[in-house]
Amino acid sequence: MLGVGFGLALLWVGELEGFAAGGIFFLHVPIALTAYAMLGWGAWKALRLLWTGEERYDLESYTAIHIGVIFALLTLVTGSIWARAEWLVWWDWRDRQLVAFLILFLFYSAYFMLRYSLEPGSGRMRISAVYALFGAVLIPMSFLAVRLADQFLHRTPLIRRGTPDIEGSVLAVFGVCLAGMLALAAAMYAVELAGKRLDLRLREAHA
Amino acid sequence: MIRARGLSKRYGPKRVIQGLDLDVPAGGFVVVTGPNGSGKTTLLRLVAGLVAPSAGELDVAAHRARIGFLAHEPLVYRELSALQNLDLYGRLYRIPERRERIGMLLERFGLWESRREPVASLSRGLQQRLALCRTLLHDPELLLLDEPFNALDAEGAELLDGELAGLRGRTFLVATHDPGRLAQLATGALALA
Amino acid sequence: MTYLRDAAALARKDLLLELRGRETVPAMVLFVVAVFVAFRFALPQEQEAAAQGLLWVAIVLTALLGLIRAFVPEREQGVLDALVLAPCDRSAIWLGKALAVLAFLLVAEAAAVPLFGLFFTEVTAATVGAILLANVGLCAVGTLLAAMAVAGRAREVLLPLLFLPLSIPVVIGGVGATVSADPARYLGFLALYDAIFAILAWATFEYVVTE
DSSP states (O other): HHHHHHHHHHHHHHHHHHHHTTTTTHHHHHHHHHHHHHHHHOOOOOHHHHHHTTHHHHHHHHHHHHHHHHHHHHHHHHHHHHHHHHOOOOOOOTTTHHHHHHHHHHHHHHHHHHHHHSSSSSHHHHHHHHHHHHHHHHHHHHHHHHHHHHHHHHHHHHOOOOOOOHHHHHHHHHHHHHHHHHHHHHHHHHHHHHHHHHHHHHHHHHO | EEEEEEEEEEEEEEEEEEEEEEOTTTOOEEEEEOOOSSSSHHHHHHHHHHSSEEEEEEOOOOOOGGGGESSSSSSSTTTSHHHHHHHHHHHHHHHHHHHHHHHHHHHTTSSSHHHHHHHHSSSSHHHHHHHHHHHTTOOEEEEEEESTTTTOOOOHHHHHHHHHTTTTTTTEEESSSSSSGGGTTOOOEEEOO | HHHHHHHHHHHHHHHHHHHHHHOOOHHHHHHHHHHHHHHHSSSSSOOHHHHHHHHHHHHHHHHHHHHTTTHHHHHHHHHHHHHHHSOOOHHHHHHHHHHHHHHHHHHHHHHHHHHHHHHOOOHHHHHHHHHHHHHHHHHHHHHHHHHHHTTTSSSHHHHHHHHHHHHHHHHHHHHHHHHOOOOHHHHHHHHHHHHHHHHHHHHHHHHHHOO
């Protein structure tokens, strides 16, 4: 808990400085990276489930992906806000990162639909885990695809997101924001996982 | 042949089998009884290897190539014929002299005449006989039968009685609502709550 | 090579089922033709590039149609249990089914692609190459997802949700190969997609059909 508190404090400080330094960049990019981290973590737990068969990995994978999707949604929202601020449009298909995130968001939303359609049990755990692995592979694949799509989709040259001049101190601030965001995600993960575990134990006791 | 210690299976919060101990020696014939929902089918599926246990130990000394599984459903393709179905399973189980074996089983169970008709057009009793053919096709050493006398008419039941007697020496785990019928063959019984 | 023989026996079974039932392939062919006609009206003026793109949408949706039916006989009659119990490798079930779906898709495309050339615009060699490559990826991934969907409720609704996000890279590769001046890089991408996802599907199918 101390670690969480420290992480959150870090986040708060980082964000304040970040905003001063370069605006939403310091919010959006850490959120995006955290989303990747959580989705990757979920895929790792899924792999562990398939490898060892230990049931606890199912909840861990599910929780990680849940948090990852929340952060993915936040990525899309903050990215959209940024696009509005910089280019006066809410959405631009030339923004590779956001488009790739959109594909991933669709994919992982379907993860929940898949889970809800299956009866609880070892079958659901395995199928969810396999799907999570596909997601991990889709992450680089969708990036590559969107990059390729750029070339025939738009005649106008690519737009790069305006990033602040990367100096040492700015990089440090960014690092702090990233660490803080990861800490936030980790905290959310721990809380949600504990809650789900408790819920499961209560249900088993009742049944 | 089969050994279980503290075997448990649950689906989410629902516990279907709890702390089951079981010993079936090679050549044993164990009859499993119990009301609906007591886990008879789940136990057979666990032994067959279709589902993994949630907890406990389960050792089955037979590879799945040597296991014959008779389920509630006949597990055949309804749009294909008896012959086509058995041919597929024959290939998958790598049966030597497939055609002869299939022909022999079809005749023995009175299905030779209707072997080319789609299974959907056969009566439920004949479909169950086909299911028995499927189960016995690869000459299994461990037989897991889920209510085998279901849907069989008197003639079919007689055929099955004959088969079971003829297969003495193999290992059987049979779930049934009618244990009296198998009392002669049974070497053990298991009642699930 | 009993593995391939098992897959062949299973694929043969699906082809036999289709020959007896004649449900899936005619539906796919009719569907794709209907989609083309709808597209013709959806594009108000002659827009060649847009039409090329729509070809790929048509292919993905037609593949989806074939996939929705893919594991229905197995699941409806519980036959999947018997297949899983058989001594063959579980991934052979995937391979056999994927090959059958691929065959159905090729038949539908054999009708659709010339029609597309007739209704809209000429079909280049690069496009045909892309279609062949895309088929592999779509069927490999789609077959595994179909097995997942069929294990749950609301399977007809679920499969499109699972399939479409994963098909987007294929659409990108396909459209790129069709309209770009340098199709080779898109064909290469499609080959990469095929290889990676086919291997992943092959390796993980066992876990989808066992509990």
